[in-house]
Amino acid sequence: MARIYLHPLPVRIWHWTNAIGFILMIISGLQIRYVGLVDLFSFRAAVTMHNFVGFVLIANFFVWLAFYLSSDRIRAYHSELNPKKHFIGAIRQIYYYAFGIFRGEPNPFHATPYNKFNPLQSMIYQIIMMLLLPVQIYTGILLWDVQRFQSQVDFFGGVRVLDTVHVLIFIAFVFYLFVHVYLGSLGHTRTTHYKAMITGYEDEE
Amino acid sequence: MGATMIGYRTLRHNARALLPNGFALAVGALLLLAPTMGWAADEPAANPDQACLGCHGFAGMEKKAADGDVIKLHVPGELFAKSVHGANGCASCHSDIDAGKHPPSTKEIKSARSYSVGMTESCKGCHTDKFTQWDTSIHAALVRAGNPAAPICTDCHNPHGVIKGAAAKVDETPCQSCHKDVFTAYSASVHGQSLKTKADSYAPVCSGCHSAHEVKPISLGQGPTAACAGCHAGVLEKHKSWLPNAALHFEVVSCPACHVQNAQRKVDLMLIDAQDKARGTEQIGVPLFDASTRSDGKGIDAITLWNLLQTFNREGAHNRTVVRGRLKVATGPQAHQLGDKGTAVSDCRTCHSENSEAFKSVTISLVGPDGRRVGYGASADVLNSVISVDTVRGFYAIGGTRIILLDILLVLAVLAGIGVAVGHVFLGWFFKRFGFYNPHNGGHAGHPPAGDGPKAAQK
Numbered sequence: 016m017a018r019i020y021l022h023p024l025p026v027r028i029w030h031w032t033n034a035i036g037f038i039l040m041i042i043s044g045l046q047i048r049y050v051g052l053v054d055l056f057s058f059r060a061a062v063t064m065h066n067f068v069g070f071v072l073i074a075n076f077f078v079w080l081a082f083y084l085s086s087d088r089i090r091a092y093h094s095e096l097n098p099k100k101h102f103i104g105a106i107r108q109i110y111y112y113a114f115g116i117f118r119g120e121p122n123p124f125h126a127t128p129y130n131k132f133n134p135l136q137s138m139i140y141q142i143i144m145m146l147l148l149p150v151q152i153y154t155g156i157l158l159w160d161v162q163r164f165q166s167q168v169d170f171f172g173g174v175r176v177l178d179t180v181h182v183l184i185f186i187a188f189v190f191y192l193f194v195h196v197y198l199g200s201l202g203h204t205r206t207t208h209y210k211a212m213i214t215g216y217e218d219e220e
Numbered sequence: 221m222g223a224t225m226i227g228y229r230t231l232r233h234n235a236r237a238l239l240p241n242g243f244a245l246a247v248g249a250l251l252l253l254a255p256t257m258g259w260a261a262d263e264p265a266a267n268p269d270q271a272c273l274g275c276h277g278f279a280g281m282e283k284k285a286a287d288g289d290v291i292k293l294h295v296p297g298e299l300f301a302k303s304v305h306g307a308n309g310c311a312s313c314h315s316d317i318d319a320g321k322h323p324p325s326t327k328e329i330k331s332a333r334s335y336s337v338g339m340t341e342s343c344k345g346c347h348t349d350k351f352t353q354w355d356t357s358i359h360a361a362l363v364r365a366g367n368p369a370a371p372i373c374t375d376c377h378n379p380h381g382v383i384k385g386a387a388a389k390v391d392e393t394p395c396q397s398c399h400k401d402v403f404t405a406y407s408a409s410v411h412g413q414s415l416k417t418k419a420d421s422y423a424p425v426c427s428g429c430h431s432a433h434e435v436k437p438i439s440l441g442q443g444p445t446a447a448c449a450g451c452h453a454g455v456l457e458k459h460k461s462w463l464p465n466a467a468l469h470f471e472v473v474s475c476p477a478c479h480v481q482n483a484q485r486k487v488d489l490m491l492i493d494a495q496d497k498a499r500g501t502e503q504i505g506v507p508l509f510d511a512s513t514r515s516d517g518k519g520i521d522a523i524t525l526w527n528l529l530q531t532f533n534r535e536g537a538h539n540r541t542v543v544r545g546r547l548k549v550a551t552g553p554q555a556h557q558l559g560d561k562g563t564a565v566s567d568c569r570t571c572h573s574e575n576s577e578a579f580k581s582v583t584i585s586l587v588g589p590d591g592r593r594v595g596y597g598a599s600a601d602v603l604n605s606v607i608s609v610d611t612v613r614g615f616y617a618i619g620g621t622r623i624i625l626l627d628i629l630l631v632l633a634v635l636a637g638i639g640v641a642v643g644h645v646f647l648g649w650f651f652k653r654f655g656f657y658n659p660h661n662g663g664h665a666g667h668p669p670a671g672d673g674p675k676a677a678q679k
Contacts, residue, residue, distance in 0.1 A: 063464075163467075175616040194640050
């Protein structure tokens, strides 16, 4: 059984910071949005936590961006530059997760350090990291101090419009979190991917 | 003349005798004769007004207007002499009186009100700046609309007894004569009590917040909030130390909404001109709103509001109409029951929870043709339906006015996320259980994700 070094230390630190941050943002976000229904801590403490962790995650986003922009491992996010091949690969991966895996068929994708995301992962991670997360960060900053950014808030249609976008992406992240954690269990063993994200090394069958 | 005009005929005779060649001569003669006449009038004011007071100084002097109103013609001489107008003299305001022909007065007065309204032109002559301010006020708008109770100059300022600064004394503020319930509430407030109990108090009377003359409808702007900040300097900075988005709270929450204990709160959605936020949407829409007000008592709903805004902003509309929301207390008297800061609301849940009563009471308001705010009841769904993203873009209280559809989507997202995992595990079990899984297809040992081993393999 081979071991490959998939996740460099900066990526692992970024990932787990992100993981803890996302959970804290979801908990504090739920507390803020559902006062009365959720009573884990005070509204004000939830707002303070949401703001603080939010800025930590913004900094963390730029850690991720700086690492990949300065590393040749950025290829992992788009190893296949042909859109048609990339799309077909994503369809194969969906077929595998939806059907092939139950029939005992082999995973059509094999991870390498420079090609560690399957086409479906690559597509989804790019949408998350280059679209949803930046939009979430931007709307979050505007909502953090509406008056300071009043002209931008007005430009996008008002505070309710921004909040709706922020909440819609939050809902998408909540769904993603469940699926992400579950798909992490579909490695060589149940814990292969989890261990790899801690040690950096993944066992290959 | 009525029976109460004691001695009027005699007085008129005397005055006529003293006024054969004009006002000045008559006044001069009156000055010489007055000490010998033994009039029972009030102490006369400084000359040259003694001739006037020779008649008008008698208590009970009055005249009947055409509409039957009784106009009091009595001017207390001593009071007038002490007033700020005492030095000006009668003729400075009553220049229309021809001293050579008066008395008797043959001029018919339609009503006491019409006479007083006409006399405001005299006030304007000297007090142009104050008159201009008043002319833009809600009071002037009401006068123009024909409201017989709307105050003109003389309703607040007794022209024959006006003393500088009198209205600044809490018990003498003239506003209370019309706004009694508000004044009662104010008297019990931290401001009213401060003035009553502390000699050196600088708490405001009515004009301190509302201005004396340029009184505007409360819905038209930030007036009262700005007035609070006028005395409570640095109040925004103090709130910033504990209140997230304090500046935004200041913009959309009126001070009394937090600083009046046990207040009933409501949301007022004002229709304003997007180009000029300080101005109301004037003259338009009122009939349209009247037609749109539902008869079931629930008020304007989300769809109706959206349709109305579409109508206002139809192609070719001069200016775009938008909605500006504001959280305030339900009634005028409540707005004046300001308490000590120790009693103010600081619990965010008061407004930021789903069950907050503040968002159950909603009005949609605009400025009517007479300049007054016209409010229409609205159902709470104008704040939490999905269409509010378009109609009420600028007003949102986290938790309190959240959109229900997003809550449903969140629940579906959680169910779907769990469903994907549970469903996938179930399918794995199903394929193994019924022999559809073949480990020799090339998959690794961990697949499928059901865990118990393939039934086919067990065989």
